[in-house]
Amino acid sequence: xxxxxxCRSLSKVKCCxxxxxxxxxxxxxxxxxxxxxxxxxxxxxxxxxxxxxxHGKNCTAGAVYTYHEKKKDTAASGYGTQxxxxxxxxxxxFDCCCLSLQPCHDPVVTPDGYLYEREAILEYILHQKKEIAxxxxxxxxxxxxxxxxxxxxxxxxxxxQVRGFLEKEAAIVSRPLNPFTPKAAxxxxxxxxxxxASAGPTGKDxxxxxxxxxxxxxxxxxxxxxxxxxxxxxxxxxxGKPLRMSDLTPVRFTPLDSSVDRVGLITRSERYVCAxxxxxxxxxxxxxxxxxxxxxxxxxxxxxxxRKDMVDPVNGEKLTDxxxxxxxRGGTGFAGSGVKLQAEKSRPVMQA
Numbered sequence: 001x002x003x004x005x006x007c008r009s010l011s012k013v014k015c016c017x018x019x020x021x022x023x024x025x026x027x028x029x030x031x032x033x034x035x036x037x038x039x040x041x042x043x044x045x046x047x048x049x050x051x052x053x054x055h056g057k058n059c060t061a062g063a064v065y066t067y068h069e070k071k072k073d074t075a076a077s078g079y080g081t082q083x084x085x086x087x088x089x090x091x092x093x094f095d096c097c098c099l100s101l102q103p104c105h106d107p108v109v110t111p112d113g114y115l116y117e118r119e120a121i122l123e124y125i126l127h128q129k130k131e132i133a134x135x136x137x138x139x140x141x142x143x144x145x146x147x148x149x150x151x152x153x154x155x156x157x158x159x160x161q162v163r164g165f166l167e168k169e170a171a172i173v174s175r176p177l178n179p180f181t182p183k184a185a186x187x188x189x190x191x192x193x194x195x196x197a198s199a200g201p202t203g204k205d206x207x208x209x210x211x212x213x214x215x216x217x218x219x220x221x222x223x224x225x226x227x228x229x230x231x232x233x234x235x236x237x238x239x240g241k242p243l244r245m246s247d248l249t250p251v252r253f254t255p256l257d258s259s260v261d262r263v264g265l266i267t268r269s270e271r272y273v274c275a276x277x278x279x280x281x282x283x284x285x286x287x288x289x290x291x292x293x294x295x296x297x298x299x300x301x302x303x304x305x306x307r308k309d310m311v312d313p314v315n316g317e318k319l320t321d322x323x324x325x326x327x328x329r330g331g332t333g334f335a336g337s338g339v340k341l342q343a344e345k346s347r348p349v350m351q352a
Contacts, residue, residue, distance in 0.1 A: 078347065078348075079347055079348055079349060080347060080349060081344060081345065081346050081347060081349070082344070082345045082347065083342060083343070083344050083345075084342070084343050084344075085341060085342050085343075086341040086342065086343055087341070090341070090343075091283070091330035091341060092330050093282075093283060093330065094115070094281065094282065094283050094285075094287060094327060094329040094330060095107070095115065095253060095271065095272060095281075096115070097115060097116050097117040097120055098114050098115060098116055098237065098238050099116060099117065099120040099121065099124060099237065100117055100120050102117070103266050103271075104116070104117045104251075105117065105262065106118040106119070106250075107250075107251040107253070108121060108248040108249060108250055108251060109248070109249050109251050109289050109325055109327065110236055110238075110239070110243060110247060110248065110249075111247055111249075111322075111325060112236065112238075112239045112241065112328070113289075113325050113326045113327050113328040114236065114238045114239060114328050115251065115327060115328070116248075118248070118250075121248065122245070124237060125234050125243070125245060128234045128235075129234060132230055132231070132232055132234070135227075135230040136229075136230055136232070138227060139227045139228075139229055139230060142226075142227050238328075249289065249291050249294060249325065250294045251289055251294050251296060252275075252293070252294040252295055252296070253271075253272040253281075253296050254272055254273050254274070254275045254278075254295070254296065255271065255272055255273075256268070256270055256271060256272060256273050256280070269282075270282065272296065274287075274296070274297050274298045274301055275295040275296060275297050275313075275314060276295075276297050276301050276305065276306075276313050277297070277298065277300075277301050279298055279300075279301075281296065281298070283329050283330045285298055285329075286298065286299040286300075286326070286327075286329065287299065287326075287327040287329065288302050288324050288325060288326050288327060289324075289325040289327060290306075290312050290314065290319065290323060290324065291319075291322070291323040291324075291325060292312045292314075292315055292317040292319065292323060293312050293314035293315045293317070295312075295313075295314045296327070297313075299326065302324060306319065306324075
């Protein structure tokens with residue numbers, strides 16, 4: 001029997017299950033169970049625990065399936081689509097290459113505003129052309145094999161027609177047959193007389209007729225995978241649109257301090273400024289590239305200054321709407337940047 005004063009000083013947690021009640025005190029030494037024969041309590045995770053854990057995240061007597069429990073069970077089960085919001089560390093800077101994710105030394109931009117290192121994008125285009133040539137060669141080889149197969153089938157069909165015609169010609173007799181004359185029985189060997197003799201192929205012929213059924217490529221129903229004709233167009237790795245080397249525009253960033261070398265410039269958080277207004281450029285600042293000069297300016301400068309007379313302020317050439325390329329920038333971690341920093345992973349869904 002526990003004294004009343006001690007019960008007041010101890011905080012207790014009650015775990016109610018079917019025909020089982022467990023009282024646990026903070027010192028983990030005093031445990032009172034209604035019946036010693038009752039099994040230990042089963043928690044929502046499916047495991048029997050003899051020691052109570054933190055009740056803030058492992059509620060054992062709650063009538064509500066909390067958001068935390070749902071997330072934990074979803075991650076453990078392997079089913080359901082998972083969403084996660086990315087932080088600022090998971091997003092590249094506006095002056096980094098979309099392929100190497102490193103600050104660009106010789107940057108070029110596509111008409112859609114994706115920034116690449118010249119060496120990286122040229123290597124990608126060369127690799128894509130080699131891959132297209134390889135796929136086209138495999139497609140032509142399969143196409144030639146199918147053409148030969150069709151010719152072989154037509155040749156076999158023509159031979160069958162000739163064979164059928166000759167058999168019908170040989171069946172024509174010049175004298176009537178006597179129906180009372182018995183036909184000569186075919187000669188049979190000693191092996192054929194046995195009741196258990198097999199009429200199937202033997203030896204090497206049997207290996208060709210009955211391939212290994214446990215190897216997918218040797219089963220009678222297995223056929224070569226039909227290849228589709230590959231596209232000869234090289235696409236942008238980010239936008240998926242057609243990309244040519246002539247579409248790449250050189251980009252010239254204006255450094256914040258021209259006296260600092262490239263290594264020292266990379267270590268800084270603010271590296272470049274607008275070529276006209278000298279405003280600092282970052283992921284929070286919408287930027288644009290002027291095609292004639294390759295200068296990088298802010299969109300605010302474009303709207304307030306450049307669009308009035310449509311003249312490049314760096315070299316004085318005339319501009320068109322196509323000459324103003326808006327740079328695709330990363331997010332800042334805040335919703336106000338207008339960039340969605342969210343990753344989604346689709347997994348199988350269980351349906352009842």
